[in-house]
Amino acid sequence: MPSYLFLFKKHMLSGEVKVAEKLSDNAYKHIIRKILTSELVSGQKISEQTIAAECGISRTPVREAIRGLIQEGVLYQIPSIGTFVAHVDRNQIQDAYEMRALIECAAIHQAVRTLTKESRQELRRLCDEMHCIIVDLRLKKKQVLEGDALVSFLSFDLLFHLLLLKAAGNRLAIQIVTSAYQRNQFFGHHSHRRDLQHLAWVWRHHSKIERALRQGDAPKAECWMRAHIIRSQSDALAAFDQAAANAANAGRDPVSDALAQLIDRFE
DSSP states (O other): OOOHHHHHHHHHHHOOOOOOOOHHHHHHHHHHHHHHTTSSOTTOEEOHHHHHHHHTSOHHHHHHHHHHHHHTTSEEEETTTEEEEOOOOHHHHHHHHHHHHHHHHHHHHHHHHHOOHHHHHHHHHHHHHHHHHHHHHHHTTOSSOOHHHHHHHHHHHHHHHHHHHHHHTOHHHHHHHHHHHHHHHHHHGGGSOOOHHHHHHHHHHHHHHHHHHHTTOHHHHHHHHHHHHHHHHHHHHHHHHHHHHHHHHHOOOHHHHHHHHHHHHTO
16 A cells, blocks of 8 residues: 555655555545644544544544554554554654755765656755745744645655655665654654744745756855754754753653553553
8 A cells, every 4th residue: 555655755756646546545635644743642542433434434444544654663552452653753853854965965965866857847846835935834834834735835845855866866865764754753743843933943944955956066066964963863853852841840641541441451
């Protein structure tokens, strides 16, 4: 079953804009959207019945979607208790960003030589789309980006990075970076404050990378890519630490409660 981010990757690799309309895929994307918009957060229990009702489908395709998400590490199950949104630890976040820096900075040098005119135009378009979302947020005088606009912004962000990896021609790099990006976005974005300041520097970094590539300046593009990933890592770790502190202050989490209930059944 193709995943939500795999569909983005498929689009980048094939140039097609086709999304499978299978019920399990719809359920999959619905769950991911709820995670990306913070309706579901780490440690929260998933209700098959609720997801099925929201999608207007039976529970069978929902179970299929959940199985796929468990395989990808986004969800996990506790026997006799239920399915939960997975946790990620601090080391996993740090490792993912460090791996991204190594791969993406190296890929820049190959990409600058192989990017087609159409790919360069697509990079520019993605930057413009991100900028339009920022302008709309400012005009509406909203404090933070959320909902469908957040999902769109994150999608344009990811497509930008995948386009560069595609140009570099390393499919394994695409797989590794997509996995790292996926976990960082799924488990880190809800604790970020996606305000105008945050969005502005994200857009600026992408624009600087795009401009350097357009000028054929690989070292400068690499410099901006590294700065972008380092800043993203710093923000993600700070957000993780704050979320951990908030969780500690709030007391027990849902997973601890679920495990306690399971233990009680056998005592």
